[in-house]
Amino acid sequence: MLDRGWDCVDIVFVTGDAYVDHPSFATALLARLLESEGLRVGVLAQPDWRSAEPWTTFGQPRLAFCVSAGNMDSMINHYTANRKVRNEDAYSPGGQIGLRPDRATLAYCQRSREAYPGCVVIAGGVEASLRRLAHYDYWSDKIKRSMVLDSKADLLVYGMGEKPLLEILHRLRNGESIETIRDVRGTAYRLKKSEDLPEETNTTVHLPSLEEVEADKSQFAKMTRMIYENLNPYLGITLVQENDLEAVVVNPPSLPMETVELDRLYALPFTRLPHPAYGDKKIPAFEMIKHSICTHRGCFGGCTFCALTAHQGKDIQSRSVESVVHEAAGIAADKQRTADGGRVLPNDSVARNSAVSISDLGGPTANMYALGCKNETLKKSCRRLSCLSPTQCPHLATDHSALIELMQAVRKIEGINKVFIASGIRTDLALCDTRYVAELTEYHTGGYIKTAPEHTDPTVLELMNKPPIENHEQFCTLFETINRQPAKGDRSVVPGVTNARSVVPYLMAGFPGTTLAMTIEAAVYLKRHGLRSDQVQEFTPGPFELATCMYYTGLNPITGQPVYVPFRLRERRLQKALLMYHDPNSYHDVKSALREAGREDLIGTGQDCLIAPYPPKSDAMRRTSRVKRLQIKNETDKKKKEERRTMFAEQLRQEEFERQEKLRAERLEKLRAERSERSYSGRPHSKRSSSNRPHSKRSSSGRPDSSGSFKRTAKRPFKKGVRKGPRPGGGKPFSR
Numbered sequence: 111m112l113d114r115g116w117d118c119v120d121i122v123f124v125t126g127d128a129y130v131d132h133p134s135f136a137t138a139l140l141a142r143l144l145e146s147e148g149l150r151v152g153v154l155a156q157p158d159w160r161s162a163e164p165w166t167t168f169g170q171p172r173l174a175f176c177v178s179a180g181n182m183d184s185m186i187n188h189y190t191a192n193r194k195v196r197n198e199d200a201y202s203p204g205g206q207i208g209l210r211p212d213r214a215t216l217a218y219c220q221r222s223r224e225a226y227p228g229c230v231v232i233a234g235g236v237e238a239s240l241r242r243l244a245h246y247d248y249w250s251d252k253i254k255r256s257m258v259l260d261s262k263a264d265l266l267v268y269g270m271g272e273k274p275l276l277e278i279l280h281r282l283r284n285g286e287s288i289e290t291i292r293d294v295r296g297t298a299y300r301l302k303k304s305e306d307l308p309e310e311t312n313t314t315v316h317l318p319s320l321e322e323v324e325a326d327k328s329q330f331a332k333m334t335r336m337i338y339e340n341l342n343p344y345l346g347i348t349l350v351q352e353n354d355l356e357a358v359v360v361n362p363p364s365l366p367m368e369t370v371e372l373d374r375l376y377a378l379p380f381t382r383l384p385h386p387a388y389g390d391k392k393i394p395a396f397e398m399i400k401h402s403i404c405t406h407r408g409c410f411g412g413c414t415f416c417a418l419t420a421h422q423g424k425d426i427q428s429r430s431v432e433s434v435v436h437e438a439a440g441i442a443a444d445k446q447r448t449a450d451g452g453r454v455l456p457n458d459s460v461a462r463n464s465a466v467s468i469s470d471l472g473g474p475t476a477n478m479y480a481l482g483c484k485n486e487t488l489k490k491s492c493r494r495l496s497c498l499s500p501t502q503c504p505h506l507a508t509d510h511s512a513l514i515e516l517m518q519a520v521r522k523i524e525g526i527n528k529v530f531i532a533s534g535i536r537t538d539l540a541l542c543d544t545r546y547v548a549e550l551t552e553y554h555t556g557g558y559i560k561t562a563p564e565h566t567d568p569t570v571l572e573l574m575n576k577p578p579i580e581n582h583e584q585f586c587t588l589f590e591t592i593n594r595q596p597a598k599g600d601r602s603v604v605p606g607v608t609n610a611r612s613v614v615p616y617l618m619a620g621f622p623g624t625t626l627a628m629t630i631e632a633a634v635y636l637k638r639h640g641l642r643s644d645q646v647q648e649f650t651p652g653p654f655e656l657a658t659c660m661y662y663t664g665l666n667p668i669t670g671q672p673v674y675v676p677f678r679l680r681e682r683r684l685q686k687a688l689l690m691y692h693d694p695n696s697y698h699d700v701k702s703a704l705r706e707a708g709r710e711d712l713i714g715t716g717q718d719c720l721i722a723p724y725p726p727k728s729d730a731m732r733r734t735s736r737v738k739r740l741q742i743k744n745e746t747d748k749k750k751k752e753e754r755r756t757m758f759a760e761q762l763r764q765e766e767f768e769r770q771e772k773l774r775a776e777r778l779e780k781l782r783a784e785r786s787e788r789s790y791s792g793r794p795h796s797k798r799s800s801s802n803r804p805h806s807k808r809s810s811s812g813r814p815d816s817s818g819s820f821k822r823t824a825k826r827p828f829k830k831g832v833r834k835g836p837r838p839g840g841g842k843p844f845s846r
């Protein structure tokens with residue numbers, strides 16, 4: 111602040127992520143945007159939430175604290191689908207866990223209030239956005255009320271925050287009070303007990319209250335359906351939900367950003383680096399995306415296990431080709447700079463090893479760039495959740511020309527040697543334009559292409575809003591056909607990928623509606639089609655998803671039909687193992703699943719058999735070596751324990767010995783002192799001092815030695831039963 115000559119800041123962003131100045135990190139994007147608007151911005155990244163002290167770092171912000179849990183919901187960030195603590199936080203330096211609290215938005219808002227009571231607090235980010243109304247919280251297995259109420263934030267910004275946040279801050283800067291800013295799109299606020307509820311009209315919808323959705327699961331399903339039906343920002347619907355005596359009002363979603371607005375946003379001066387305070391500590395999420403480029407926002411796929419449509423919207427907001435090319439050229443130039451120790455080289459002298467690969471050119475779904483509804487009028491009144499499911503809407507534009515042009519433009523940039531498309535591809539959409547599949551196969555895959563059929567069963571796919579598996583088959587056939595043709599472009603293979611030019615499907619286990627029998631059939635399908643997934647995701651019920659509603663209520667919120675839910679962790683584990691039947695680690699779980707389902711016919715050596723009758727050698731060897739390792743470890747532990755015990759006993763013995771010695775020494779010392787005291791004070795020296803005694807008396811018990819002194823001789827041993835010490839009553843020291 112001193113360097114910049116600031117006496118205070120206007121905004122303090124509080125975030126649960128490490129600070130990385132890259133457009134893929136929401137805090138960086140918003141902070142740069144506000145900075146470009148002339149606001150002074152401070153960022154508190156991963157502050158210690160146990161006290162309010164870190165909140166005073168920048169002093170009281172002039173306008174507001176803007177609080178976010180980070181790029182992910184903090185509970186998903188902390189816990190696995192089995193509610194176990196994750197080993198790593200991808201958004202923290204060194205992947206360190208525990209740098210943000212559970213439900214971070216609540217803790218951060220509370221600390222902001224504690225530090226500066228009366229200061230404006232605005233909550234935002236994915237966590238707040240997806241918890242803006244009553245929702246099911248998987249980790250506590252409870253219905254939770256809106257975060258607007260729990261956080262006591264003045265406003266909650268949901269969805270993509272640029273437009274709403276700018277408007278709120280401009281109005282605050284112009285002296286408007288936060289209490290009067292209640293008409294901003296993309297925000298939610300709390301209605302106090304004393305305030306009247308807005309009337310139900312064409313544009314104001316009352317949702318079932320919190321008490322109703324808590325008491326009745328069908329009401330929860332109804333609420334979910336109503337929320338999803340009113341997501342279209344052009345409908346302009348305000349949602350109201352009562353909660354006890356208070357209420358939450360959710361204004362209509364923010365309107366999509368125009369291409370020019372997005373271009374301006376991504377042209378801001380990002381350093382594309384983590385904050386220097388992190389030193390050498392790597393931030394895993396940054397390592398993954400540092401050379402990636404986001405081309406667009408939004409998704410019209412409407413997959414029910416993904417809340418992206420509820421956050422970013424169904425409208426695709428795309429950047430221009432020029433803007434993306436400019437960013438890619440910037441990445442290439444940065445690489446050249448670092449390759450030559452900071453000096454920019456002329457293009458013709460760029461060393462080959464300074465060329466850069468773009469790790470991803472995409473968005474939520476890679477092949478939705480510049481696509482969308484052809485009919486502007488229909489688009490503004492459309493309430494469909496997906497433009498692709500259950501059937502493809504005839505009004506959807508599916509021409510991938512703009513995307514192909516973009517891909518060609520980026521890979522032509524000097525200093526870029528490869529451009530990968532790593533974002534998910536919607537295969538049913540890709541099949542509408544085979545030129546895209548050809549372009550993708552020729553130039554943009556690294557040895558394999560990842561697709562996301564998620565399952566093979568038609569019922570499950572319908573519940574997921576995914577295309578039928580036949581669609582995926584067609585895509586694979588097309589991909590293989592193109593691969594068989596002579597290569598026109600760069601079909602290089604990523605180092606380390608051995609199974610060149612293949613399709614790797616992403617699958618999901620434990621999704622509502624999936625039974626063990628369906629998963630067995632899915633595994634058989636995968637085997638017949640030579641497909642192997644290296645990653646099977648277990649369904650995690652995140653807040654606000656349609657699938658979470660199915661999980662909690664056992665009902666499909668769209669149709670109201672009952673849905674089977676695999677609740678038990680064991681069943682979900684078996685489903686996961688079945689989808690990875692080829693993995694030796696899954697052998698025993700697959701065997702249990704097949705036995706449980708009465709499908710022992712799939713254990714054997716037949717064509718459709720999923721596993722052999724006996725564990726694979728590698729598995730047996732692995733198990734044996736594991737047992738051996740455990741045995742050795744146990745023995746070593748036992749030995750170490752024994753050694754420790756012996757050492758401890760020896761130490762105790764030694765200590766006891768020393769203690770006894772010390773006591774004896776003290777006793778002796780005391781005794782000597784008593785004797786000496788008695789001899790000097792009790793009797794005349796002439797009688798006590800042996801040196802003063804007459805020799806005639808000493809000579810009877812000893813003889814003088816050569817030096818002239820007297821000592822006891824061995825000739826007169828002590829008689830048995832005769833006291834050696836002084837007699838009681840102060841008798842002579844030796845008996846005679």
Ligand code: SF4
Pocket residue numbers: 410482483484485488489492493494496497498503504505506507
């Ligand atoms: S009309 Fe069709 S293409 Fe247009 S938004 Fe609705 S579903 Fe999508």
